[in-house]
Amino acid sequence: MTTTTPAPTPGADPAGLRLRGVELGYGPASAPPVVGPMDLDLPAGRVTAVIGANACGKSTLLRGLTRQLPLRAGSIDVLDRDAAALSARAYARTVALLPQHPVAPEGMTVAQLVERGRNPHRGLLGGRAPGDDDAVASALERADLLGLADRDVSTLSGGQRQRAWLALVLAQATPVVLLDEPTSYLDLNHQVELLDLVRGLPDPTGRAPRATVVAVLHELSLAARVADHMVALAGGRVAAAGTPAEVLVPEVLATVFGLDADVVPDPLLGHPVVLPRGAGDRGAREGAA
Amino acid sequence: MSPALPLTAAPTGPSADARDAVARLRRAGRRRLTLATAGLAALLVGLVLLRVTWGTYQVTVPDLVRILGGEVIPGASFIVLESKLPRAVAAMLSGAALGAAGALYRRTLRNPLASPDILGVTSGAAAGVVLLLAVTAGQAGGSTDLARAGAALAGGAAAAAAVFLAARSIGGERFVVAGIAVSAAGQAVVAGTMLSLAQHDLQSATVWIAGSLNGVTWGRIGLMAAALAVLLPLGAALHAALAPADVGPDLAHALGARPGPTGAAALAVGAALAAAATAAVGPLAFVALLATPLARGIAGGRPSLPVAALTGAVLVVLADVVAAEAVGLLAGGAALPTGVLTGAAGAPLMLWLLLRQGAVRAGARPA
Numbered sequence: 001m002t003t004t005t006p007a008p009t010p011g012a013d014p015a016g017l018r019l020r021g022v023e024l025g026y027g028p029a030s031a032p033p034v035v036g037p038m039d040l041d042l043p044a045g046r047v048t049a050v051i052g053a054n055a056c057g058k059s060t061l062l063r064g065l066t067r068q069l070p071l072r073a074g075s076i077d078v079l080d081r082d083a084a085a086l087s088a089r090a091y092a093r094t095v096a097l098l099p100q101h102p103v104a105p106e107g108m109t110v111a112q113l114v115e116r117g118r119n120p121h122r123g124l125l126g127g128r129a130p131g132d133d134d135a136v137a138s139a140l141e142r143a144d145l146l147g148l149a150d151r152d153v154s155t156l157s158g159g160q161r162q163r164a165w166l167a168l169v170l171a172q173a174t175p176v177v178l179l180d181e182p183t184s185y186l187d188l189n190h191q192v193e194l195l196d197l198v199r200g201l202p203d204p205t206g207r208a209p210r211a212t213v214v215a216v217l218h219e220l221s222l223a224a225r226v227a228d229h230m231v232a233l234a235g236g237r238v239a240a241a242g243t244p245a246e247v248l249v250p251e252v253l254a255t256v257f258g259l260d261a262d263v264v265p266d267p268l269l270g271h272p273v274v275l276p277r278g279a280g281d282r283g284a285r286e287g288a289a
Numbered sequence: 290m291s292p293a294l295p296l297t298a299a300p301t302g303p304s305a306d307a308r309d310a311v312a313r314l315r316r317a318g319r320r321r322l323t324l325a326t327a328g329l330a331a332l333l334v335g336l337v338l339l340r341v342t343w344g345t346y347q348v349t350v351p352d353l354v355r356i357l358g359g360e361v362i363p364g365a366s367f368i369v370l371e372s373k374l375p376r377a378v379a380a381m382l383s384g385a386a387l388g389a390a391g392a393l394y395r396r397t398l399r400n401p402l403a404s405p406d407i408l409g410v411t412s413g414a415a416a417g418v419v420l421l422l423a424v425t426a427g428q429a430g431g432s433t434d435l436a437r438a439g440a441a442l443a444g445g446a447a448a449a450a451a452v453f454l455a456a457r458s459i460g461g462e463r464f465v466v467a468g469i470a471v472s473a474a475g476q477a478v479v480a481g482t483m484l485s486l487a488q489h490d491l492q493s494a495t496v497w498i499a500g501s502l503n504g505v506t507w508g509r510i511g512l513m514a515a516a517l518a519v520l521l522p523l524g525a526a527l528h529a530a531l532a533p534a535d536v537g538p539d540l541a542h543a544l545g546a547r548p549g550p551t552g553a554a555a556l557a558v559g560a561a562l563a564a565a566a567t568a569a570v571g572p573l574a575f576v577a578l579l580a581t582p583l584a585r586g587i588a589g590g591r592p593s594l595p596v597a598a599l600t601g602a603v604l605v606v607l608a609d610v611v612a613a614e615a616v617g618l619l620a621g622g623a624a625l626p627t628g629v630l631t632g633a634a635g636a637p638l639m640l641w642l643l644l645r646q647g648a649v650r651a652g653a654r655p656a
Binding site for chain 1: 302303304306307308310311312314315318399532533535536537539540542543544545546547585590591
């Protein structure tokens with residue numbers, strides 16, 4: 001192990017996010033909930049990957065965790081504090097979100113974009129707060145964007161731009177970071193690069209060595225590579241939760257994705273790798289045998 | 290069991306180089322903003338001075354100082370205090386109001402076409418005023434300045450409300466399409482009502498509808514100044530509070546902002562600013578739409594309401610100098626209503642901005 005942190009021991013971890021009886025939905029209260037009722041503990045100082053088929057409630061869950069969507073029922077504790085008791089700005093100093101489709105404003109430099117992450121630390125009129133420069137500089141350095149700080153965001157490549165968004169979230173300096181499919185549209189090398197960056201995110205409050213990260217991810221093998229903890233959602237409920245090795249098993253994959261798959265360990269790193277099987281694959285092998 | 294990935298060490302703070310680079314960039318941006326504000330303010334003072342002293346009737350600067358000091362110079366005093374100075378002040382205030390209104394619309398709706406003149410507020414305010422003229426036609430004294438301002442505000446508010454009801458949300462293509470439709474409806478009301486006006490009222494209404502500083506009075510200026518004294522600081526605060534919304538509603542929410550209610554308030558203040566300007570000087574075409582992108586260019590990409598307001602003021606005073614004096618004096622033509630000039634200059638400028646926008650969009654990769 002080249003890590004500077006103790007090996008994760010799920011179960012013994014304190015909860016970073018604790019959901020009890022949470023129900024989320026759109027439209028009238030009589031409409032069936034999209035998510036829940038759900039009890040869920042996400043470990044503090046760890047990376048949790050949320051996986052599930054399309055429309056299983058992953059993005060809705062994240063909208064609930066950022067309080068963009070009000071809870072229909074239940075409660076969420078963030079780092080042992082009731083989320084409902086925090087003001088919007090105080091919550092934004094605790095929980096950051098990188099949405100799936102952030103809007104890149106025209107004519108804005110990378111440094112100006114990243115500076116937006118300081119908003120919850122500022123007054124109502126947006127005057128500068130102490131530590132702004134340090135936080136922006138740290139975020140740019142960590143995302144390896146210092147050399148591009150004065151570039152127009154619209155001129156960046158896809159991978160650079162996604163790093164710029166991540167730097168904005170880093171400048172927000174929150175102990176909890178939520179990421180909604182941060183690797184969409186990226187080449188494989190940039191996906192790995194970004195997820196390794198995510199795995200190394202520190203807790204800026206110094207409470208824990210690493211931030212509590214919750215990432216919705218599509219690529220199962222990459223999710224297993226980055227995650228300490230994994231939650232599989234199906235129909236707005238938790239279908240399985242645990243280490244990647246516990247969750248990524250053929251039975252869960254069949255339930256959650258309706259996918260026939262074999263799972264093998266990565267020969268170098270040991271995390272589970274999913275090998276999907278198509279309808280005719282097994283028959284073809286048996287026929288040949 | 291845990292994948293043995295390299296983990297970055299706990300935070301140790303940024304390197305001195307990085308901190309210096311960030312501070313340098315921030316100071317450069319701030320300096321650009323200060324320079325833009327100071328430069329525009331100086332330009333505005335120069336243009337106002339030019340507007341008051343230069344023209345078919347020239348006034349020397351020493352005479353102007355004496356007139357402003359209270360001395361009565363036969364002829365000159367009347368022309369300065371009742372014609373030249375009120376026009377210059379009205380141009381400055383209405384330009385500032387339209388520039389600020391455009392900046393509020395632009396930031397809230399995040400659309401290059403978003404401005405109160407395109408989205409129906411200005412034509413709604415104009416319809417309110419023309420309807421008032423039709424109702425009060427023939428009455429002794431006609432309409433007062435206060436009634437006119439009230440009618441403009443009611444018309445502008447009705448138009449903004451209609452757009453909001455039709456679009457059912459703030460922002461997006463629906464909002465722009467609804468705004469353009471309401472704008473067309475407002476213009477139809479104006480055209481239809483004008484047909485019913487008597488000859489005398491029609492003449493003054495036609496000039497006013499073109500956006501004219503001709504008939505402006507100190508009474509109207511006072512009303513506009515009072516409205517601006519409240520609305521401009523309020524607009525500046527809302528504009529600043531909307532900064533996180535530049536990166537989209539989801540991220541704005543996660544940054545602790547409330548883009549929905551703040552944006553609605555910003556649009557209301559923007560509509561009131563545009564209506565206040567329209568009540569005083571008529572619907573000046575394109576000023577609100579153009580001031581924001583021009584101000585952004587001048588300020589180096591930083592959206593700033595004060596810079597947009599100053600840009601709007603410079604645009605209108607400049608247009609008034611050209612339309613009222615330069616065309617007559619240098620080209621031998623008749624003086625034009627100021628709105629004709631802002632419209633004539635604004636249309637090609639807007640096309641150029643749209644083409645540039647298209648070029649940026651085409652050059653940008655999907656996020």
